[in-house]
Amino acid sequence: MKVFTYSEARQKLSTVLDLARSEEVIIKRRGGEVFKVMFKKATPSSPFDVPGVKTNATTKDILDAVHDSRARKLGI
Template sequence: MKVYTYSQARQKLAKLLDEARNEGEVGIKKRDGQTFVLKPVEKKGSPLDIEGVETDLDLNSLNEAVRESRERG
């Protein structure tokens, strides 16, 4: 993990954020010796989350299609 001083981090924050995204984490060391870790937050979501699909169907047509598929099953 690469460690930057507080002053360096303040001057190059965008670079540090990119580096944390690419490398996993970077450290920031204060003058008093304390070191902090900057790392990206993992995106949490359901495996069932899916993007929507654009269609030309109106609500009634969509409902009818679902109804028909349920009758077949």
């Protein structure tokens, strides 16, 4: 757990956010208030927002597959 004063956190905001990805980060204000910074992964904003897939397929392989699929559909 890393603790920052409000002033430190404001000056080092990028560092605070990077640390929050891997550990608990606390920010303390002069009046005694304590805040916890938490990392939250972004949720996809669209059903088409999906993670990529690693593959050995080349662009030519993909285009050939699309062409073959369309040809079968049209009976060519």
